[in-house]
Amino acid sequence: MSRLSIRTRLTAWYAGALAVGLGGLAATSYWAVHRSLHAAVDAGLRGRLEGTRQFIAQQLPGHSVRQITDEFQDHLVLALGPGFSLIQVCDSTGTVLYQADLFREAGVPPPLPDALPAMPQYEEARVAGRQLRMVTTRLDVEGRRFGVRLATLTDDIELALDSLRGPVFLLAPIVLAFAWIGGYWISALALRPVDTMTGAVQQITSRSLAQRLAVPSTGDELQRLAETLNSMLDRLDAAFRQIGRFTADASHELRTPVTLIRTSAELALRKTRTLDEYRQTLTDIALDAERMSMLVEDLLTLARADQDMGALPLAPIDLSALLRTTAPEAEQRAHSCGLEFSLCLPAMPLIVFGDTSVLQRLMTILTDNACKYTPPPGRIEWCVYSSDDTATIDVRDTGIGVAPDERARIFERFYRTDAARARDSGGTGLGLSIAHSIVTQHRGSIVAEGTGARGSVFRVTLPVAARRIHPLGVSPA
Numbered sequence: 432m433s434r435l436s437i438r439t440r441l442t443a444w445y446a447g448a449l450a451v452g453l454g455g456l457a458a459t460s461y462w463a464v465h466r467s468l469h470a471a472v473d474a475g476l477r478g479r480l481e482g483t484r485q486f487i488a489q490q491l492p493g494h495s496v497r498q499i500t501d502e503f504q505d506h507l508v509l510a511l512g513p514g515f516s517l518i519q520v521c522d523s524t525g526t527v528l529y530q531a532d533l534f535r536e537a538g539v540p541p542p543l544p545d546a547l548p549a550m551p552q553y554e555e556a557r558v559a560g561r562q563l564r565m566v567t568t569r570l571d572v573e574g575r576r577f578g579v580r581l582a583t584l585t586d587d588i589e590l591a592l593d594s595l596r597g598p599v600f601l602l603a604p605i606v607l608a609f610a611w612i613g614g615y616w617i618s619a620l621a622l623r624p625v626d627t628m629t630g631a632v633q634q635i636t637s638r639s640l641a642q643r644l645a646v647p648s649t650g651d652e653l654q655r656l657a658e659t660l661n662s663m664l665d666r667l668d669a670a671f672r673q674i675g676r677f678t679a680d681a682s683h684e685l686r687t688p689v690t691l692i693r694t695s696a697e698l699a700l701r702k703t704r705t706l707d708e709y710r711q712t713l714t715d716i717a718l719d720a721e722r723m724s725m726l727v728e729d730l731l732t733l734a735r736a737d738q739d740m741g742a743l744p745l746a747p748i749d750l751s752a753l754l755r756t757t758a759p760e761a762e763q764r765a766h767s768c769g770l771e772f773s774l775c776l777p778a779m780p781l782i783v784f785g786d787t788s789v790l791q792r793l794m795t796i797l798t799d800n801a802c803k804y805t806p807p808p809g810r811i812e813w814c815v816y817s818s819d820d821t822a823t824i825d826v827r828d829t830g831i832g833v834a835p836d837e838r839a840r841i842f843e844r845f846y847r848t849d850a851a852r853a854r855d856s857g858g859t860g861l862g863l864s865i866a867h868s869i870v871t872q873h874r875g876s877i878v879a880e881g882t883g884a885r886g887s888v889f890r891v892t893l894p895v896a897a898r899r900i901h902p903l904g905v906s907p908a
């Protein structure tokens with residue numbers, strides 16, 4: 432992991448990119464100037480090569496080698512232009528027709544024509560401390576072959592190129608130093624809001640989750656970051672409040688049976704009681720203890736579900752078969768509450784991904800509720816059907832129903848409607864929360880609906896793993 436701060440890394444990237452850009456630009460400009468200067472020199476050399484060829488062609492007829500040499504001495508400047516004398520010419524026997532002083536003094540060997548290629552060879556050379564651009568070639572004139580070397584002094588050009596190189600090397604470190612300082616300053620400026628945000632987030636603790644970050648209206652990444660952090664704080668705040676509420680509710684619900692147990696025991700111990708009185712007290716205590724253990728069991732179920740969300744091992748199961756085997760127990764429960772029970776199932780298997788015992792628990796919760804909140808005479812009905820990719824289980828009853836504005840809230844932990852409290856059904860207010868968590872673990876949904884007349888429908892929808900039923904093929908139980 433890099434230990435450098437974003438600020439340093441940004442600056443380094445910026446300076447690096449600038450160095451590469453500047454280097455590339457300087458190298459390209461230098462190369463372009465170098466090329467154009469040498470192209471101009473080469474063009475001059477080409478012209479003079481042609482001049483030399485014409486000069487030899489004019490002088491050749493009727494002149495001996497000696498005479499041609501003299502002509503070179505006398506008319507070279509006229510033939511090739513003023514200020515131009517760097518030339519070396521020899522014939523195929525190696526006789527030097529003309530040789531500039533510079534070449535002679537430096538001992539440059541004559542260009543023997545037979546050893547030269549037909550195409551002119553351009554090169555740079557340093558001769559007697561002078562910088563030259565040379566062309567060497569052979570010329571065939573009137574059936575005779577000559578070797579020619581022409582050169583131009585390029586000291587001035589090299590001087591000009593040097594003066595171009597100098598500032599680049601000198602200025603580059605200065606420009607880069609300014610770029611580094613500027614980049615560091617700009618990135619510090621750009622990252623300052625992030626520092627401010629970090630400071631503000633550090634101030635937020637579990638006790639001050641209501642605090643929010645100031646959102647800059649810049650429409651950029653920083654605004655998005657502040658909004659994202661704020662929405663995360665919203666979720667954390669809501670979760671913390673929910674946990675707090677849950678703990679308070681759980682303590683409150685546990686306090687009632689504990690108080691009742693304590694009071695019963697203390698009253699019984701105040702004086703000597705008859706055997707029947709002791710039996711009654713112990714029965715009361717056992718009932719309260721049972722209620723307490725049910726509550727603790729429910730709390731544990733929810734705590735585990737919260738912890739292992741999504742960890743339930745799901746396998747393909749036939750929902751119709753599952754409900755068919757669970758129905759007799761539900762029917763018995765309904766009858767014990769003085770209610771009728773009916774079941775409608777598809778004729779064919781309906782495969783969903785699920786956990787058999789957990790889905791049985793779901794059906795028990797919904798049926799127990801239907802029993803608790805349906806005064807006899809009444810009816811409970813399980814109905815299963817499928818549509819497209821979902822399997823639906825309806826648990827209907829003809830009971831007290833749930834007011835529309837309470838239908839969403841009854842799935843909250845410890846939430847009980849006033850009508851339910853009035854019935855004192857002995858519920859803990861956690862049954863539907865557990866049902867909701869079971870359905871969520873099965874990637875499904877659960878809603879409460881009205882039936883139009885009396886009663887309610889709890890509709891569980893689960894995704895189908897494989898569809899093997901005729902949509903209308905239902906078989907009554």
Ligand code: ADP
Nearest residue numbers: 800801804841847848851858859860861862863
């Ligand atoms: P409880 O232990 O109170 O039954 P639940 O979580 O199972 O807790 O249900 C929450 C509330 O939803 C109940 O208190 C009741 O008000 C309402 N409720 C649940 N099932 C039914 C039903 N079949 N008919 C009417 N109200 C219901």
